[in-house]
Ligand SMILES: Nc1ncnc2c1ncn2[C@@H]1O[C@H](COP(=O)(O)OP(=O)(O)OP(=O)(O)O)[C@@H](O)[C@H]1O
């Protein structure tokens with residue numbers, strides 16, 4: 001056991017002091033921060049100075065618009081659309097009456113206003129409205145600012161004074177929605193807003209992503225380390241001091257720790273912005289524990305597979321190619337992420353949960369989404385344990401047989417023979 | 423006491439029998455030479471001793487035990503295929519290998535530093551292994567086998583790639599280790615070094631034993647009953663002699679079958695010759711090696 005820890009410590013230090021590792025740990029979050037920052041920079045720079053932000057000119061040649069209703073209408077449209085779907089409700093949209101089209105166009109060019117609507121004089125018979133926006137390429141015409149607000153304002157203006165006041169209120173605010181959720185067992189309860197539903201999932205889903213990443217980072221390091229040991233020809237020296245099982249165990253512990261350290265760092269980096277946005281990340285303690293179980297089992301499985309595969313190739317590159325078999329099959333659940341997320345108890349989801357190679361990712365995902373039935377947990381843990389047992393034994397056997405075959409890549413039949421004998 | 427013992431060990435790779443029914447004993451405290459032409463099976467034997475390859479048949483024991491992890495701690499192994507962590511620093515690589523042999527952190531450091539000093543590697547301790555010259559990497563590799571202070575040293579061709587100075591240094595280290603009671607199993611193609619270092623040898627050819635025993639005794643067995651003499655005398659007068667061959671200042675005198683060197687010396691003295699030098703001529707190990715290989719190759 002002491003030697004296993006010596007190996008683990010050596011492998012851990014050797015990995016975390018590597019340039020590639022440090023780059024991945026520090027570089028990845030930086031990369032994402034930059035990616036996330038670009039739209040913000042573009043947005044703030046594109047909008048110009050903030051006081052003209054969201055101003056829209058309306059030239060009412062038909063004399064139908066009651067601008068006194070504008071404020072109420074804008075608030076109404078904002079409340080039903082923006083607040084629930086976007087992080088930051090659009091504030092400060094203004095519908096400003098203009099008289100002169102030339103002046104409006106000049107302001108448009110000077111970026112004082114975002115768009116100019118002209119309600120033509122024959123509007124009442126034809127419904128004709130023209131809109132002027134700046135030509136800013138492909139997307140500028142897709143969604144002129146203030147369109148929905150203007151439509152609502154026109155509707156309200158047209159009926160004002162022709163219907164009783166309460167009905168005007170209903171035209172302005174046709175729906176006061178209460179949404180209810182019906183659970184699988186038939187419980188009816190009020191549902192929260194979409195936004196709070198999303199934030200509820202951020203914690204579990206983030207945990208799913210991070211633990212999945214940890215599995216693949218760590219087992220990737222293992223693959224790399226094993227192939228390098230073989231390329232450096234230190235295997236024979238190592239085996240003169242330790243058993244293949246000790247070497248495998250030491251590497252699994254050391255590199256698992258390196259991978260966990262990496263995602264812990266990512267988790268911290270992700271937690272900071274979520275705290276800034278005052279999103280409470282909610283993860284149940286049961287969810288965490290169960291996820292860690294699947295992380296541990298999944299890592300053990302892939303680490304052993306990667307170690308065995310790492311030693312088969314004669315170079316690091318060759319080992320990477322061979323290991324793609326495992327990576328791809330374990331990633332299969334991610335290709336059907338949508339269907340599984342939609343119905344986490346479907347036959348598809350359960351099938352993937354029972355097969356060792358796909359079980360870790362599938363179960364981590366299901367745990368993050370819902371409460372998984374106990375039977376599924378038992379079956380998947382059982383199948384993972386069987387899978388790990390086979391993978392560890394196979395890896396130890398392949399170790400012994402393949403470690404001396406420098407520069408030669410064994411054929412499939414040879415590998416199968418080793419797995420039987422050794 | 424027997425340090426390493428092999429009994430009826432056999433290993434084949436597919437149809438090729440690499441080691442065929444080999445039995446031998448290496449005694450504690452001796453320097454034992456493992457000889458044989460290329461591809462004879464030396465490395466395969468050593469790998470089986472180290473439990474890196476499993477024999478198909480036979481038994482291998484170290485100090486009377488099966489090779490367990492505990493026993494491995496007492497063996498320092500220099501593999502034929504050299505290899506080190508090339509991207510790591512010399513000292514930390516050596517400390518790591520010492521720790522794998524069961525040393526504590528302090529012991530490992532101490533041992534690594536002592537041996538680096540001994541082999542003149544001290545200034546290189548903070549360099550990466552891959553930055554060293556080939557010969558210096560070889561020395562680092564040798565230190566890696568010595569750091570755990572093992573009881574048994576198993577060295578597969580330790581002299582390849584070393585200059586004469588380092589060759590001498592390494593053979594001195596080997597001799598010191600044996601003097602300190604350590605057992606050394608040495609495979610090499612340098613016959614001159616075997617002659618100066620080893621007490622006993624085992625020669626393998628095509629997987630089979632062809633020579634085994636004390637070097638002196640083997641050399642005597644293969645000597646062709648000749649003596650090297652420097653004396654002023656007319657050899658043709660002597661009835662004991664088959665033929666003579668001059669050999670840089672002395673005469674190699676081949677004696678008739680059954681004639682002992684002391685009989686010839688007695689004749690010389692009786693003939694009143696001034697004898698400046700008289701010694702038994704032994705065949706160099708290299709000649710024995712070649713002869714055995716050629717006979718075996720037949
Ligand atoms: N892993 C292996 N697979 C197949 N054949 C092997 C393997 N290892 C060794 N052999 C064969 O076994 C025979 C003995 O090889 P070995 O390496 O033991 O020779 P050696 O005496 O050490 O030679 P050298 O002096 O060249 O190092 C050779 O014919 C070699 O090709």
Ligand SMILES: [Mg+2]
Pocket residue numbers: 464465466502578
């Ligand atoms: Mg060899």
